[in-house]
Amino acid sequence: xxxxxxxxxxxxxxxxxxxxxxxxxxxxxxxxxxxxxxxxxxxxxxxxxxxxxxxxxxxxxxxxxxxxxxxxxxxxxxxxxxxxxxxxxxxxxxxxxxxxxxxxxxxxxxxxxxxxxxxxxxxxxxxxxxxxxxxxxxxxxxxxxxxxxxxxxxxxxxxxxxxxxxxxxxxxxxxxxxxxxxxxxxxxxxxxxxxxxxxxxxxxxxxxxxxxxxxxxxxxxxxxxxxxxxxxxxxxxxxxxxxxxxxxxxxxxxxxxxxxxxxxxxxxxxxxxxxxxxxxxxxxxxxxxxxxxxxxxxxxxxxxxxxxxxxxxxxxxxxxxxxx
Amino acid sequence: xxxxxxxxxxxxxxxxxxxxxxxxxxxxxxxxxxxxxxxxxxxxxxxxxxxxxxxxxxxxxxxxxxxxxxxxxxxxxxxxxxxxxxxxxxxxxxxxxxxxxxxxxxxxxxxxxxxxxxxxxxxxxxxxxxxxxxxxxxxxxxxxxxxxxxxxxxxxxxxxxxxxxxxxxxxxxxxxxxxxxxxxxxxxxxxxxxxxxxxxxxxxxxxxxxxxxxxxxxxxxxxxxxxxxxxxxxxxxxxxxxxxxxxxxx
Amino acid sequence: xxxxxxxxxxxxxxxxxxxxxxxxxxxxxxxxxxxxxxxxxxxxxxxxxxxxxxxxxxxxxxxxxxxxxxxxxxxxxxxxxxxxxxxxxxxxxxxxxxxxxxxxxxxxxxxxxxxxxxxxxxxxxxxxxxxxxxxxxxxxxxxxxxxxxxxxxxxxxxxxxxxxxxxxxxxxxxxxxxxxxxxxxxxxxxxxxxxxxxxxxxxxxxxxxxxxxxxxxxxxxxxxxxxxxxxxxxxxxxxxxxxxxxxxxxxxxxxxxxxxxxxxxxxxxxxxxxxxxxxxxxxxxxxxxxxxxx
Numbered sequence: 001x002x003x004x005x006x007x008x009x010x011x012x013x014x015x016x017x018x019x020x021x022x023x024x025x026x027x028x029x030x031x032x033x034x035x036x037x038x039x040x041x042x043x044x045x046x047x048x049x050x051x052x053x054x055x056x057x058x059x060x061x062x063x064x065x066x067x068x069x070x071x072x073x074x075x076x077x078x079x080x081x082x083x084x085x086x087x088x089x090x091x092x093x094x095x096x097x098x099x100x101x102x103x104x105x106x107x108x109x110x111x112x113x114x115x116x117x118x119x120x121x122x123x124x125x126x127x128x129x130x131x132x133x134x135x136x137x138x139x140x141x142x143x144x145x146x147x148x149x150x151x152x153x154x155x156x157x158x159x160x161x162x163x164x165x166x167x168x169x170x171x172x173x174x175x176x177x178x179x180x181x182x183x184x185x186x187x188x189x190x191x192x193x194x195x196x197x198x199x200x201x202x203x204x205x206x207x208x209x210x211x212x213x214x215x216x217x218x219x220x221x222x223x224x225x226x227x228x229x230x231x232x233x234x235x236x237x238x239x240x241x242x243x244x245x246x247x248x249x250x251x252x253x254x255x256x257x258x259x260x261x262x263x264x265x266x267x268x269x270x271x272x273x274x275x276x277x278x279x280x281x282x283x284x285x286x287x288x289x290x291x292x293x294x295x296x297x298x299x300x301x302x303x304x305x306x307x308x309x310x311x312x313x314x315x316x317x318x319x320x321x322x323x324x
Numbered sequence: 325x326x327x328x329x330x331x332x333x334x335x336x337x338x339x340x341x342x343x344x345x346x347x348x349x350x351x352x353x354x355x356x357x358x359x360x361x362x363x364x365x366x367x368x369x370x371x372x373x374x375x376x377x378x379x380x381x382x383x384x385x386x387x388x389x390x391x392x393x394x395x396x397x398x399x400x401x402x403x404x405x406x407x408x409x410x411x412x413x414x415x416x417x418x419x420x421x422x423x424x425x426x427x428x429x430x431x432x433x434x435x436x437x438x439x440x441x442x443x444x445x446x447x448x449x450x451x452x453x454x455x456x457x458x459x460x461x462x463x464x465x466x467x468x469x470x471x472x473x474x475x476x477x478x479x480x481x482x483x484x485x486x487x488x489x490x491x492x493x494x495x496x497x498x499x500x501x502x503x504x505x506x507x508x509x510x511x512x513x514x515x516x517x518x519x520x521x522x523x524x525x526x527x528x529x530x531x532x533x534x535x536x537x538x539x540x541x542x543x544x545x546x547x548x549x550x551x552x553x554x555x556x557x558x559x560x561x562x563x564x565x566x567x568x569x570x571x572x573x574x
Numbered sequence: 575x576x577x578x579x580x581x582x583x584x585x586x587x588x589x590x591x592x593x594x595x596x597x598x599x600x601x602x603x604x605x606x607x608x609x610x611x612x613x614x615x616x617x618x619x620x621x622x623x624x625x626x627x628x629x630x631x632x633x634x635x636x637x638x639x640x641x642x643x644x645x646x647x648x649x650x651x652x653x654x655x656x657x658x659x660x661x662x663x664x665x666x667x668x669x670x671x672x673x674x675x676x677x678x679x680x681x682x683x684x685x686x687x688x689x690x691x692x693x694x695x696x697x698x699x700x701x702x703x704x705x706x707x708x709x710x711x712x713x714x715x716x717x718x719x720x721x722x723x724x725x726x727x728x729x730x731x732x733x734x735x736x737x738x739x740x741x742x743x744x745x746x747x748x749x750x751x752x753x754x755x756x757x758x759x760x761x762x763x764x765x766x767x768x769x770x771x772x773x774x775x776x777x778x779x780x781x782x783x784x785x786x787x788x789x790x791x792x793x794x795x796x797x798x799x800x801x802x803x804x805x806x807x808x809x810x811x812x813x814x815x816x817x818x819x820x821x822x823x824x825x826x827x828x829x830x831x832x833x834x835x836x837x838x839x840x841x842x843x844x845x846x847x848x849x850x851x852x853x854x855x856x857x858x859x860x861x862x863x864x865x866x867x868x
Contacts, residue, residue, distance in 0.1 A: 059673075116849055116853075123849070129838070175437075181431065181439075182429050182450065201395050202426050281689065283684060284688075286681055287679065287682025287685055290681065294674050294675045
């Protein structure tokens, strides 16, 4: 099947680019940033499955990210468990929470769902801040160990880059597979018309909960990776602002486009670095990006740029019929 | 095939349906007609699981399916189309029909994510099957078009193709001729007959009297929430109460 | 202070905060009822009310009453501009797009406020009178009475406007059925503009009367906005007495919870209530459930 080969080829090329990249950037600040691009890509893809495919708004996804980070962080730093074990514990616990919460929350639609997820996110954030005995509160949790395999420690940016991107690439591959499958179609059907999807036999209620859980699972794994890379976490990273950032990444990249989420994540991780000189303006620019994106490119970069290119260059118009 | 037994539905103070009973025979085309406000769409929504009746039962074959949600009814072979077509606008024509095949496949999240071999075989079957249904309804040339961009008449055909892909025992159509011109309506009539020939029972709610009288084997007439009459087209046409209820043609 | 006085204290301060939440909640309800949009930027108008009053008063050095008036006018103008530039031209007004664009608007306004006024907190003086009043062992400040009074006034004006003026009735018509409203000649776009104008001015007033007690800074909008929304949900988005009660209930529960259980979790209380209401009774406490027509 030609489209399947195209999928695999795209993934292969992307993976190659990821593997080779450090050779150009090794050592130095940019490596650290690319590590975050990896984490944010993972988070954006996870959110995209829920937001872009199934069409369910979540403004509280930072909570799952934070739960993964804190559960793994606390169990390793305070209780001395192995980070690999706590990865499994944290992701399982977060997934169970998401599964249980998913049923009542996903009965809501539109604005109400947005608000409920927002509320959930804020409750979790407040909990991180207030349970000082466990989480060390606003000043943050220190002493989180790096991952290690035997005597090999993931203690440098380059090593963590490969570790994190390994997980991210797996996430991308699985998500692309899912997107182009029967389940992916069912999700998009729910997005376009939940009623019609149900009439066609899609168990919309349960499928939404499943994808919500999967999304939370991936986000919590990203949280664990984040905690053990940074070795320090604080509640500030897991609040409402970050949840909005994630939504922005997905929207900017393009709802329903897995690779779009990478672009969105990359853009929004790198942008603050460039805006560092205009420090006070970062919030402003952020809000502006959101507004302009929705107004002019609601389909995201992945669809918007080809559209603009097609409109600006008449020569391309003739071949437009071939572009999907 | 399908039986409604004493269906009553009240919305707050309004009684939309009162003690409606009728049956639909296998492999026949049954029409439900009635003046505006008679309760046809409410009845339809109850049978197809979108509303719950206040009283009464629905039987599919021998099975009591009262209160079953649409997804459960789909697995038992009951499907419907919508008056304001509910297509998956962002998906292509082919993909829309492939969703219709959802109940004919079983790969779950894990199987799809990891592209397990069972899933691949299934995908191929789904694709082939969908192509067949596009053919059946005569829209194969529109395979890659986004459903939201289809002209209205083609959109209707897609809705039917998608519903048929489910391989239902009974298909319920909500005003399928609404918005179609006379040529498209004729085509629709042929398609509905073709569906009956393939062994599927058809129930339709319609206002287009010509179409109803032309293709229906049996007609149920509703008025003001009650069943007024049930019988062959001839019997209905000659029924004085029906004529009175409509006060003239159409 | 004995226990009864403590409870009374919490009750009174809760009612006062609740009044603020009611005003903000009404702002949400008004826009929602005319347009179906939840304006996530509502909280920022509350912030602007307080910050602009501070600005006109302390920087531009205008008399107090004038500062308040200017603040309301500027906030309303911001609301109108926002509607014109960001909401109206929207090509695909899906839920998600509207949520994101109003969030974007709120972030933008907040960012602008931060650049212009910095991150410091500011105060504005209380309105007339500053001697505390004691009541059965509980203390309230005159400002609390101002809050109650002004909220009451705004609610009455609101009610009169919506039920007795032509524009108000037109806006309600849009809320019930947009298409029918435009068919009878109501300029729906204008009504939408009005609803944004009214909501932003109400938000500004809320911010202004609260600021003397709670201080104001560029980021107070977020929490206040969200809590105002909670009030609206609890009361059922009706925009009437239900929303007001919703705000009061929220304020009192929050105050009681903070006083009796823990102050750190104070903010969480509002959201826990929000989730409970959304899960159990999404139409709010005071409304009957709606049936959806297919």
